[in-house]
């Protein structure tokens with residue numbers, strides 16, 4: 258029986274096998290930061306030597322004694338070393354020829370823009386670091402940050418890192434309840450927020466939400482309030498507790514010594530997106546994290562001294578921590594941060610920004626790319642995108658059709674695409690192409706980064722053969738790995754290191770093809786079991802997105818009397834396409850043709866929007882709740898809770914299509 262399933266899974270996988278291959282151009286390879294495949298063998302031979310060499314690009318107050326101490330599952334990297342993250346990201350550049358180079362380019366909601374050079378950033382960070390000290394913040398105290406995408410956000414982070422106070426950033430779109438929960442979990446002493454934030458020309462009342470959250474947060478002593486929206490928000494300040502940012506820094510010195518931190522001191526806590534359940538407080542430490550994010554940023558994005566790097570994530574997510582702030586700034590790179598949304602004031606906003614600043618490297622998410630596809634290629638076509646050299650994606654598996662669209666319409670056929678797989682827990686990118694070396698295949702994150710080892714295992718812990726699906730695990734430690742779950746070391750061990758003892762359990766499904774390339778299949782819970790066939794939601798979604806009428810699709814397994822699980826699909830159509838019963842049949846036939854009759858969806862349900870987390874991932878577990886007629890699970894991390902409640906209602910009214 259097991260054999261039969263494996264054979265069928267292989268057959269299935271083979272049918273979806275991607276034949277298109279994109280080798281890097283010789284011209285690109287020649288100038289690449291990683292031009293030689295020996296980087297893989299070298300790192301494979303000695304993890305310690307490889308990472309020690311990367312670590313030597315940083316400034317250390319005291320050199321480490323030992324690169325790695327690995328007592329599974331507890332890791333210590335650069336044992337005995339002392340350094341400071343902000344010294345490395347800001348001060349050493351401000352003291353060099355990079356002093357007047359742009360560190361942060363900030364594009365605000367239409368009309369606003371600000372550039373901070375490394376010299377200016379150093380002074381702003383020092384002032385705010387001194388302000389935090391004046392509030393009694395000491396090394397080890399946790400500071401919660403609840404801000405929109407304004408320069409105060411990286412300034413606050415870097416000020417915390419400078420004095421050794423771990424930050425815990427809560428995405429500015431979160432509700433008061435979510436903020437309170439995270440503040441209490443981290444027992445933060447100070448909260449940094451703003452009067453409000455701009456979103457599509459409207460005000461998000463951050464301070465008002467913060468006030469609500471603060472009704473139940475006994476650990477908070479002081480609240481710092483930055484000004485962003487002024488009179489557009491009505492702010493009440495609680496005397497003795499609340500202070501304006503501008504008053505605090507007005508008389509603060511712009512000199513501040515960097516706290517020498519132990520390599521393993523905590524740098525920050527960050528809560529995961531909550532796609533699969535309750536968010537976890539992921540703990541990252543100082544040295545390994547900085548070495549990991551700076552090295553991956555340099556090699557994977559092929560960063561050059563003159564590049565403008567734009568990661569479109571929000572700093573409230575790990576992608577923003579690692580690849581808007583810490584990675585780029587450690588490398589002395591100009592990093593762009595954007596306050597607004599892709600469709601305000603119009604749908605060409607991203608491309609206007611690329612043209613305005615001459616962005617060289619763009620790092621965004623598959624959801625964004627699918628949205629751009631839906632809006633049509635005319636929007637990017639209006640803008641000069643010739644500055645782009647490398648394109649990246651992260652957050653979800655990218656459907657091959659979206660990859661090709663990105664390649665053609667944004668990269669104009671010239672730019673290598675790096676599909677980067679990683680997690681809040683991993684801190685840094687782990688499975689990815691290197692743009693000068695890897696022959697990419699649309700939809701595959703390709704190979705583990707040098708020094709990283711991944712396997713795909715079956716239920717019993719045996720590696721599965723080429724083409725078969727299984728569980729993705731990591732078998733060697735990497736420097737930016739999280740060290741624990743804040744306040745819950747048991748959960749760290751149980752959730753991540755117990756399923757396959759000694760191996761890190763990612764919670765994601767994957768398959769490896771005959772070339773050793775990894776194909777991410779989404780969450781383990783997103784793999785369906787249809788009449789004994791293991792079918793991944795991602796494969797069915799990609800087949801649906803492959804159809805010319807479909808913009809986006811979310812697929813789930815729902816209980817089925819005969820088959821065990823049936824396939825239900827929620828589909829968003831491209832603009833101007835009519836949702837008809839005939840189209841439903843056509844889509845079912847299309848999937849059957851692409852993957853096989855076994856993958857033919859049982860239900861197709863048209864919807865104008867899919868429920869997504871605030872980090873823009875499709876939340877399939879809520880769709881499962883809808884399809885099964887259950888009460889909706891935790892919805893606190895949803896971007897827009899009305900999407901899912903409307904969808905539930907609509908689903909119940911229309912019933913299932915079959």
Ligand code: ATP
Nearest residue numbers: 529530531532533652653654677678679680681777
């Ligand atoms: P939670 O763990 O709370 O459920 P989450 O896993 O969505 O939330 P993140 O750490 O932000 O929180 O996301 C990491 C996950 O995103 C990965 O485990 C994987 O499922 C998905 N992912 C990220 N990048 C890729 C990629 N390039 N290809 C496929 N999946 C990806």
Ligand code: MG
Nearest residue numbers: 529533680764
């Ligand atoms: Mg996760």
